[in-house]
Amino acid sequence: MKFEHREIPDGINVTDVHPLKELVVLLSGATILIVALVYILGLSAGFMAPYIPFDTEKRLTASFPVEAPADTAVEHYLQQVTDRVVEVMDLPEEIEVTLHYSDGDTVNAFATLGGNVVVFRGLLQKLPNENALAMLLAHEIAHIKHRDPIVSLTRGVTISAALAVLLGFSDLDLMGEAGVYTMLHFSRTMEQQADSEALQAVYTLYGHTHGASDLFDTISAWHKASGNSEGVEFMQSHPLDQKRIKTLSAQATSKHWPQAGETTPLPQRFIDGLKGQ
Amino acid sequence: MTNLIIFLLLMTLGYLVGQVAEKKHYKSIIQREKRLSGLPTIASRFPPTDRLFDQSLVMGNTVISVDYFKRFIAALRNLLGGRVTSYESLLDRARRESLLRMKQQAEAMGAEYVFNVKYETASISKGRNNAIGSVEVLAYGTALIACGPSDEV
Incomplete structure (x- = not known):
């Protein structure tokens, strides 16, 4: 018997595909998969979460300590405006809004679980008039009315769990x-x-929408002054300031709501109260 | 954002370095395969019986790791399924290199053939999940070294 070396044809054990092409195909496939999954889960969470009773939502927050509201001129006035806003906003019966004033420099306000709205001194000090304050409160109360906090929570938990299952045990956390x-x-x-x-x-409250533009002009000016460039919209949790102003102006125009009008000044005791006097 | 920059940096580095290393390795493999083509390696367990041979165990062992780029592609494959082409060249290189090392050892002994050639492949990332993407390939066989004419049998 004769034994000899036979050459193996080169490359039969390796698929000839360019690695970069492979990367593009796989990456776009995985991205489409994840975006579709998150979108579907997000939609279903948004559909189902509002069926969670408001009482249950309230019980979720019951265990968190909350500062007892102080009886100051600031809180008094804030509560007064809130009550007026709530009245015109047609909230479902079981939903109640609780306002909290926080003596912090943060330029922010937010609505959270259990109908709680928090406004910071930092933002209040920048507001030019009552109309802007009413717009701010109405925006946060609208979140409560739409059940946004519980929807966001449900959405966040569902989606993170799904992504953890899908990507948790691989090198793909970046996806x-x-x-x-x-x-x-x-x-x-x-x-x-x-x-x-x-x-x-x-x-409904004032007969014109001047407060809206005042509020967003204030926020936009602060964004610019603090050097926070807004960046790309798809990476932001909020629409860009200019876009918001435009959208609101378009809405007012289409409904024939006057966009300018007399504004109600903030009471002096409120302004003094914010300064800590 | 920082995550993304680090990721892109590692991907680019992995791709460039990995490609250069792989091309260089293949070039050396092909060259050495040509040089050692006079020494047949045979899978059969039955050596020729016409002559007398000394027998000796010869083996070659290789451990190779993939680059960051290929590991990422393989991880994406885990998600979508299909041929993990990025690991194919890794295993191909490891097997051929091991065989070459074995043949080099046999050549140094003055062997005429290597019989009963076998491969063992092991992943050395056991227990570390995806932290290491490396394989070990061991090629071994029996080197036959001529020691006398056939009429002595």
Whole structure:
């Protein structure tokens, strides 16, 4: 018997595909998969979460300590405006709004679980008039009315769990970013709807929508002054300032709501109270 | 954002370095395969019986790791399914290199053939999940070294 070396044809054990092409195909496939998954989960969470009774939502927050409201001129006035806003906003019966004033420099306000709205001194000090304050409160109360906090919580928990199962045990945690950016889309929609609802409330209260532009001009000016460039919209939880102002102005125009009018000044004791006097 | 930059940096580095290393390795493999083509390696367990041979165990062992780029592609494959082409060249290189090392050892002994050639492949990332993407390939066989004419049998 004769034994000899036979050459093996080269490359039969390796598929000839360019690695970069493979990367593009796989990456776009995985991105589409994750975006679609997050979108579907996000939609279903948004559909189902509002069926959670408000009482249950309230019980979720019952265990968190909350500062007892002090009886100051500031809180008194805030409560007064809130009551007026709530009245025109047509909230479902079981929902109640609790306002909290926080003596912090943060330029922010937010609505959270259990109908709680928190406003910071930092933002209040920048507001030019009562109309802008009413717009701000109406925006946060609109979040409560739409059940946005519980929807966001449900959405966040569902989507993070799904992504953890899908990507948790691989080197692909980075692909989770595709999911995060998809989730922000829902957040921006919520903001837009809250803006629109708040504009309606401000119009009902004052007969014009001057407060809306005042509020967003204030926020936009602060963003610019603090050097926070807004960046790309798909990476933000809120729509860009200019876009919000434009959308609201378009809404007012289409409904023939006057966009200018006499503004109600903030009472002096409120302004003094914010300064800590 | 920082995450993304680090990721892109590792991907680019992995791709460039990995490609250069792989091309260089293949070039060396092909060259050495040509040089050692006079020494047949045979899977059969039955050596020729016409002559007398000394027998000796010869083996070659290789451990190779993939680059960051290929590991990422393989991880994406885990998600979508299909041929993990990025690992194919890793295993191909490891097997051929091991065989070459075995043949080099046999050549140094003055062997005429290597019979009963076998491969063992092991992943050395056991227990570390995806932290290491490396394989070990061991090739071994029986080197036959001529020691006398056939009429002595």
